[in-house]
Amino acid sequence: MVDERIARLVAIPGVRTAAEVAEQVAGAAASSEVLPVLPGLTRLLPGTGLERGDTVAVSGSVSLLLGLVAGVTGAGGWAAVVGMPELGLVAAAELGVDLGRFALVASPVAEVIAVATALLDGVDLVVLGSPAVAVAAVSGPVARRLSARARHRGAVLVAAGPWPGAELELRAEPGLWSGLEDGPTGYLTGQIAVVYRHGRGAAARPARFTVALPHPGGEITAVPVRRDRSAEQVAALESAR
Incomplete structure (x- = not known):
């Protein structure tokens, strides 16, 4: 039932x-x-x-x-x-x-x-x-x-x-939340996560991305992460908000 x-x-x-x-x-x-x-x-x-x-x-x-x-x-x-x-x-x-x-x-x-x-x-x-x-x-x-x-x-x-x-396979790991920038009260509006990709065939080569889930307006934004610039890219995503 x-x-x-x-x-x-x-x-x-x-x-x-x-x-x-x-x-x-x-x-x-x-x-x-x-x-x-x-x-x-x-x-x-x-x-x-x-x-x-x-x-x-x-x-x-x-x-x-x-x-x-x-x-x-x-x-x-x-x-x-x-x-x-x-x-x-x-x-x-x-x-x-x-x-x-x-x-x-x-x-x-x-x-x-x-x-x-x-x-x-x-x-x-x-x-x-x-x-x-x-x-x-x-x-x-x-x-x-x-x-x-x-x-x-x-x-x-x-x-x-x-x-x-x-x-x-897409595996997301939680990262920074947004929405409480002005103080301890408010609503969480999104999260910047790191997504790891691997698989078979064309996806056999592993890759890593920073992803804004969701971006303001309901949009989702993903950019590749380079090991030596991941922090800069996360900051860029934050400033884009």
Whole structure:
């Protein structure tokens, strides 16, 4: 039985169930081999966007994960998040996620893998929340089966945590917060984090970036970090605010 809290979320205009999303995109042909990302995130990727068929592991930052979702929905694609009922829809919208092209699906842990498998048949980008990732990671065959499904269907599977065999891994480490510059009271508005990238193929060469998550105005900004200038680059990001 669906939790009342989840039922209220699904009732919000623009938040659809997995079945409704799959129905609307069924039969749609892939228009590109690459899913677009927000301009501020292109530097994090080895190419110009997310390669269809890839599995991407994102850890340490929900904002970074939502940034990937925002790029896809903002360009007219479809995205779904499975197993993250605590996800803030207001925060998602502020980061640019088009809730009209987004599904938030809460399923019992035992059903998450089956739901994700079904979504990969018709949704451009599917995010597996941390509990779901833990379930899949326990079983190597399950993880491989989901990645193979994404590859076969031309979707992108994004895991909110480590994932065996992921083509791309983005790991964020928290850094400086902004929003309290005028004193001990106020609201946190963003964070400068360091994101480490590695993976396979074009992403085999490790890279490190400073990322403003989110930048004022909902934007995300990423620049490469050089070991001898990382402090300067962080300062530059701060002054740009």
